[in-house]
Amino acid sequence: xxxxxxxxxIGLKKGPWTKEEDHLLINYIEENGHKNWRALxxxxxxxxxxxxxxxxxxxxxxPDIKRGNFSKDEEDTIIKLHQSLxxxxxxxxxxxxxxxxxxxxxxxxTHLKKRVLLKQAVTSTKQxxxxxxxxxxxxxxxxxxxxxxxxxxxxxxxxDDISSLSAATTTTTTTTSDLSNxxxxxxxxSDLNNKQVEHLDQDCWxxxxxxxxxxxxxxxxxxxxxxxCGFNPTTTHDDIGFWCDLFTTSEExxxxxxx
DNA sequence: AATACTACCAACCGCACATGG
DNA sequence: TCCATGTGCGGTTGGTAGTAT
Numbered sequence: 001x002x003x004x005x006x007x008x009x010i011g012l013k014k015g016p017w018t019k020e021e022d023h024l025l026i027n028y029i030e031e032n033g034h035k036n037w038r039a040l041x042x043x044x045x046x047x048x049x050x051x052x053x054x055x056x057x058x059x060x061x062x063p064d065i066k067r068g069n070f071s072k073d074e075e076d077t078i079i080k081l082h083q084s085l086x087x088x089x090x091x092x093x094x095x096x097x098x099x100x101x102x103x104x105x106x107x108x109x110t111h112l113k114k115r116v117l118l119k120q121a122v123t124s125t126k127q128x129x130x131x132x133x134x135x136x137x138x139x140x141x142x143x144x145x146x147x148x149x150x151x152x153x154x155x156x157x158x159x160d161d162i163s164s165l166s167a168a169t170t171t172t173t174t175t176t177s178d179l180s181n182x183x184x185x186x187x188x189x190s191d192l193n194n195k196q197v198e199h200l201d202q203d204c205w206x207x208x209x210x211x212x213x214x215x216x217x218x219x220x221x222x223x224x225x226x227x228x229c230g231f232n233p234t235t236t237h238d239d240i241g242f243w244c245d246l247f248t249t250s251e252e253x254x255x256x257x258x259x
Numbered sequence: 260a261a262t263a264c265t266a267c268c269a270a271c272c273g274c275a276c277a278t279g280g
Numbered sequence: 281t282c283c284a285t286g287t288g289c290g291g292t293t294g295g296t297a298g299t300a301t
Contacts, residue, residue, distance in 0.1 A: 016269070038286065054287080055270065090289060101289070106268055264300070271293075
């Protein structure tokens with residue numbers, strides 16, 4: 001026999017809260033506090049589970065909640081604390097007054113994780129570049145790469161992605177060494193020929209590259225479009241173009257680390 | 260203009276821990 | 281010490297708005 005449910009499920013409302021429900025909850029808590037969440041909804045006249053009431057109050061209705069975008073300082077704090085604490089959202093939230101664990105968790109998954117992963121990718125790439133030579137890549141040859149060799153890579157989004165990439169970047173000299181997971185480079189450098197690189201897993205690349213989140217744009221210094229790639233920096237295609245541009249010269253790499 | 264896709268975020272769910280009888 | 285209950289936490293889902301095709 002398992003534990004009983006936190007509340008009687010039958011007849012209780014789920015889903016988005018209405019203004020009326022919000023007012024009932026706020027009024028009750030302002031007058032009586034919230035000593036017992038389970039008993040609260042009935043006393044407040046709400047057809048909600050106690051857990052639902054608690055969540056609504058903690059994450060949205062609390063008077064000290066800070067709304068709006070996260071500042072650069074707040075984002076930096078989250079990134080730093082996540083490095084040391086991991087997914088302990090409540091602990092991270094405790095250091096950011098007015099922010100909730102749920103909000104921080106959402107921000108992490110939608111913005112900050114991508115930024116951190118990208119920074120890690122760029123950092124590892126730079127480290128590898130420091131110990132390797134220029135690699136010449138003929139992107140047209142990606143059309144002939146077997147599917148299972150570039151699954152999940154930035155160049156895998158669709159046939160359209162690959163063809164537009166090829167059309168735009170024929171035989172571009174590029175100092176890239178790990179644009180993707182298990183991507184084979186058609187290198188003219190014998191040491192790196194057919195080198196299989198594996199710095200990031202597939203999900204990582206899908207998160208980073210399939211994203212149309214432009215928040216990366218102001219953070220990463222997108223090289224000027226002077227090499228003929230011609231990608232617009234706002235779409236999935238653009239992400240690919242961006243990655244092509246990104247590794248055009250090794251001299252650009254230090255700037256890219258300025259997250 | 261219609262459809263598909265993606266990002267965002269509020270809310271839910273289940274588990275773990277805390278507490279009190 | 282055990283058990284029932286309440287609460288908190290982190291993972292996940294689903295609805296919606298915006299954007300691309």
